[in-house]
Amino acid sequence: MFDQKKFVVSHAPFLHDESRISERSYNIMLAALPAVLFGLVHYGIPALGVVSLSISSSIIWEFLMNYVTKRPKSIGDGNAALIGLLFAMLLPATSPWWLVLTGTFVSVVIGKQIFGGIGGNPFNPALIGIAILMVSWKNFFDFDDALLNYDLGFIMVYPLAALKHFGVSAVDSFTISDLLLGRQIGAIGTTFGIGIIAGGIYLIIRGFIRWEISLSFLAGVLITALIFDLYDSTRYAGPFFHLLTGYTLIGAFFLATEDSSSPVNFIPMFIYGAGGGIMTVLIRNIGAHVDGVVFAVILMNIANPLLDKIRPKAIGKGF
């Protein structure tokens, strides 16, 4: 026990290394940029409208909440803008303006501000916004219906909806490279696999997100989908299909890794991530919803405080 390496902390005064929350928020936004730009190129001005309105209205909602609750202005930390961007990435490009405004209100006000602002939210705010919209106006999240007038030169069918409604044979024509290169329809910022993976790796290297959560989430999706596929490959799609469609990648790198709603200890991070991945495939394969990432991550958000109880014993304490 006495051989343990311990952190050595010097006495105060400490030197601030100038890092701020805003650096973190803008870096995450930067990492998301390739996927967002790809969506803008595909879906054009309507997508630009959704993304712009979502980011700006998130900032405005937080500004108004700061004003109403008489708290210091917190919009400078960029977290509201980040919530707006992540929320927009999950929407179809043709979402009406009122859907965007309602969603950012729910995300910022109900998902974050009423819990006391940044760090106090038990759920990922962007996911709370999207989940409430998905339940309230599910027709707007039918990507096949939302993107009827687009013809981008590849299979214009939402892969997860095709799988859910028409079975594995309907998604045979999607190749892994197509899915990786974004040759699939979906939400604005979720279709460009390589872009999201590159953004995620950047965030992991810079230390803004924890690799344990992202990798265990992806492993959870892969292994669960593989088990289903091995059990009956005529009914259940393969693991890489699940990995590269819907919200899986953005969920693993940008949604499940949100700070205050994810665990901080080593083992809990694995359980949290893997649980999210497993739930995602369970919801997709045997649940009612087309995609399961939103509800899977929110469910694991609920489990987060309990999971974080698994932690090293404090030295000197009996039990």
Next chain:
Amino acid sequence: MNSEKELKIVYSLAIILFIVGILSYAAFPVKIPDEPVRLMFKGVAGNVLFDHKTHTTDSGYGISCKDCHHHPEEDETDLRACSECHHLPEESKAAPQACNDCHEPDEIEDSEFIKTSDAFHTQCISCHQENESGPEECAECHAMQ
């Protein structure tokens, strides 16, 4: 970066993006092409996603417009959406509004139109059977569950 600079960045971001957002929605509404790319037929038996473009283009099935849009017979430029005429007659038994665009009310003898779903079923099924290709089961077109 201090907090004042941070606030300035966020204020500018919010103002610029808000203007861009409003402009995008107001000045560039989602374009609906004259000839539909895909259509979603909605119904209680499950929605049907119909790929209009694949059915009509030469690289697809190359079906002529007139094979489905059968009225008016002479004028190829005035094709109408199926549901404009094909819906159950209202209680007044009046002909669909689309008829009155060209006809006088007393000109219209038969105002009994088959409803949209029957029209689609007849049209789609007969053509697919004739060509011995395409979906056969309900769930191959209708998104059930």
